[in-house]
Amino acid sequence: MNMKLKGRVWVIEREGKLIDDIDTDMIYHNQYLHITDKKEMAKYAFSNLEGWKDFYEKAEEGDVIIAGENFGCGSSRQHAVDCFLAIGIKAIIAKSFGAIYKRNAINSGMAVLECSSIDRAGLKNGDIIEINLLNGEIKKDSKTIAKAKPMSIVQTNIYKAGGLFSYAKSI
Amino acid sequence: MSSVIEKIFQMHTREKVEVGNTIWIDIDLRTARDFAGAKVVENLIENYEGNYVDDAKKTFFTFDCNAPANTIGYANNQQICREFARKNKIKVFDVNRGIGSHVVIEEGLAYPGVTAVGTDSHFNILGAIGAFGQGMGDVDIAFVFKTGKTWFEVPPTVKVNFIGIPDGKWSAKDLALLCVKELKNKVLGKSIEFYGDILEKLSMAGRITLSSMVTEMGGIVGFIPPNKEIISFCEKRSGKKIEPVYADKDADYEKEIDIDVSNLEPLIALPGNPANVKRVSELPYTEINSVFIGSCTNGRTEDIFSVSKIIKGRKISENVMMKIVPATREVWQELLEKGVIKELFSAGAIISHAGCGGCASGQIGMTGEGEVQVSTSNRNFKGKQGAGDTYLASPETAAVSGLLGYIGGIDEYEVEG
Numbered sequence: 108m109n110m111k112l113k114g115r116v117w118v119i120e121r122e123g124k125l126i127d128d129i130d131t132d133m134i135y136h137n138q139y140l141h142i143t144d145k146k147e148m149a150k151y152a153f154s155n156l157e158g159w160k161d162f163y164e165k166a167e168e169g170d171v172i173i174a175g176e177n178f179g180c181g182s183s184r185q186h187a188v189d190c191f192l193a194i195g196i197k198a199i200i201a202k203s204f205g206a207i208y209k210r211n212a213i214n215s216g217m218a219v220l221e222c223s224s225i226d227r228a229g230l231k232n233g234d235i236i237e238i239n240l241l242n243g244e245i246k247k248d249s250k251t252i253a254k255a256k257p258m259s260i261v262q263t264n265i266y267k268a269g270g271l272f273s274y275a276k277s278i
Numbered sequence: 279m280s281s282v283i284e285k286i287f288q289m290h291t292r293e294k295v296e297v298g299n300t301i302w303i304d305i306d307l308r309t310a311r312d313f314a315g316a317k318v319v320e321n322l323i324e325n326y327e328g329n330y331v332d333d334a335k336k337t338f339f340t341f342d343c344n345a346p347a348n349t350i351g352y353a354n355n356q357q358i359c360r361e362f363a364r365k366n367k368i369k370v371f372d373v374n375r376g377i378g379s380h381v382v383i384e385e386g387l388a389y390p391g392v393t394a395v396g397t398d399s400h401f402n403i404l405g406a407i408g409a410f411g412q413g414m415g416d417v418d419i420a421f422v423f424k425t426g427k428t429w430f431e432v433p434p435t436v437k438v439n440f441i442g443i444p445d446g447k448w449s450a451k452d453l454a455l456l457c458v459k460e461l462k463n464k465v466l467g468k469s470i471e472f473y474g475d476i477l478e479k480l481s482m483a484g485r486i487t488l489s490s491m492v493t494e495m496g497g498i499v500g501f502i503p504p505n506k507e508i509i510s511f512c513e514k515r516s517g518k519k520i521e522p523v524y525a526d527k528d529a530d531y532e533k534e535i536d537i538d539v540s541n542l543e544p545l546i547a548l549p550g551n552p553a554n555v556k557r558v559s560e561l562p563y564t565e566i567n568s569v570f571i572g573s574c575t576n577g578r579t580e581d582i583f584s585v586s587k588i589i590k591g592r593k594i595s596e597n598v599m600m601k602i603v604p605a606t607r608e609v610w611q612e613l614l615e616k617g618v619i620k621e622l623f624s625a626g627a628i629i630s631h632a633g634c635g636g637c638a639s640g641q642i643g644m645t646g647e648g649e650v651q652v653s654t655s656n657r658n659f660k661g662k663q664g665a666g667d668t669y670l671a672s673p674e675t676a677a678v679s680g681l682l683g684y685i686g687g688i689d690e691y692e693v694e695g
């Protein structure tokens with residue numbers, strides 16, 4: 108698994124400010140919990156988040172999500188990660204995560220980085236960034252614009268294996 | 279020296295427990311509920327061959343979200359779990375038993391010092407009895423079913439000291455709401471330990487109320503040091519001699535937060551955000567349509583008993599539908615035997631069988647657009663309990679509001695002893 112990623116960003120903001128406390132119902136509403144086909148889940152990513160309901164139409168494989176504090180707080184539903192994986196979202200960078208959400212994401216092989224200064228990195232929708240998962244460095248136009256907390260060794264190993272189940276087979 | 283979570287972790291791992299380290303810990307109690315249980319089963323079958331559970335005696339299904347199922351989706355999920363359980367000799371606490379996180383306490387499966395996980399984001403309720411509980415997604419839980427272990431980043435601990443003892447009318451829910459308001463964003467991803475004289479006033483039900491809302495505070499788990507009552511309850515239920523885990527006197531806390539509770543009074547969270555907490559007494563006149571009493575936060579015998587003390591011999595406002603859902607079958611039985619069910623029924627309440635119903639999209643219905651509800655549950659995000667507006671309050675405030683037809687304080691009613 109490549110520890111350096113490059114992708115186009117979606118800055119999940121409202122009125123110029125990263126939205127904090129985006130909960131799992133805003134990411135993936137409970138009315139779609141019965142869906143088991145992952146491809147189908149993609150359609151409902153952020154479909155209950157004011158201003159971002161058309162995310163599925165805009166986002167593309169390889170994109171990166173930039174979010175505020177406490178991203179993914181709320182319930183333990185895996186769908187809230189799966190819907191992004193189904194689109195092909197490569198990484199989520201947030202100021203902080205809901206604890207369960209962060210676990211779910213890592214276990215599913217999504218790259219997640221905590222970066223308290225990401226709101227000051229001057230990112231706009233469509234910017235291309237490079238992320239180094241090993242040291243947490245985030246670059247734009249080859250310049251370092253923010254430094255995230257690197258993932259721990261266990262988390263990195265799970266990510267590298269492509270998720271918890273594949274990791275389990277490797278130990 | 280070590281905080282409660284560090285000690286419990288250290289008892290369950292060979293690695294060195296240090297804040298910030300990611301370690302593997304052994305999980306004593308592994309559960310899945312009807313909500314994500316079918317996904318857990320699917321993950322296991324997809325990823326492992328034949329040998330799915332590390333230890334069937336430590337593994338359980340608890341059906342509580344939608345019990346009995348009122349959608350085909352849930353009914354299917356429950357059936358998938360039942361069949362898997364039968365083949366793998368796993369016990370199911372089925373749709374008649376109640377909310378899983380409470381059932382494991384009643385059954386003596388969770389007790390001070392154990393580690394437990396479930397597909398329920400309020401599984402950290404177990405902090406109420408000094409145990410480590412954690413809600414996780416279906417991938418995590420499948421892995422724990424299979425291996426008996428999980429990884430955890432050791433979180434820092436915040437010590438919360440309650441100062442003073444209030445003398446007016448207050449309940450554990452008011453304390454919990456105050457904590458959500460005061461601690462929101464200060465304990466994100468952290469373990470909490472609660473201390474203070476006020477805790478001695480809290481029975482097990484009250485402790486469950488406080489710990490259940492640690493999720494809304496943003497914390498990982500909130501530990502309340504077990505007192506004699508808790509220890510003897512857990513000993514009786516588990517049949518084990520219990521050595522509770524307490525923090526070292528000189529434990530390393532990341533910070534200490536003092537919360538003055540000497541003027542605690544009835545509080546209420548406004549629709550949409552559990553942290554938007556106001557005093558009931560400062561709320562403008564607000565008419566309501568429904569009241570929901572129950573959930574893992576306020577569905578215990580004591581909670582429903584205090585409702586009955588207020589409404590018995592009176593009539594619920596004819597504009598209000600009052601829905602009452604005991605947390606577990608055991609609670610139901612106690613209420614039945616004490617004659618409480620009759621009082622509630624005569625006052626006009628609807629009483630459903632045990633479970634989450636009313637909190638999740640369960641068996642006792644949801645709110646419609648424009649409907650205003652007072653709920654004793656723990657979350658009022660838009661959509662969680664229906665399309666209406668949900669206020670969060672104590673059972674007492676909910677009961678009084680049900681009588682009045684608008685949100686009102688306990689002071690408006692005389693309550694006998």
Ligand code: SF4
Nearest residue numbers: 400573574634637638
């Ligand atoms: S009562 Fe509500 S919050 Fe508690 S476990 Fe059930 S659905 Fe979750």
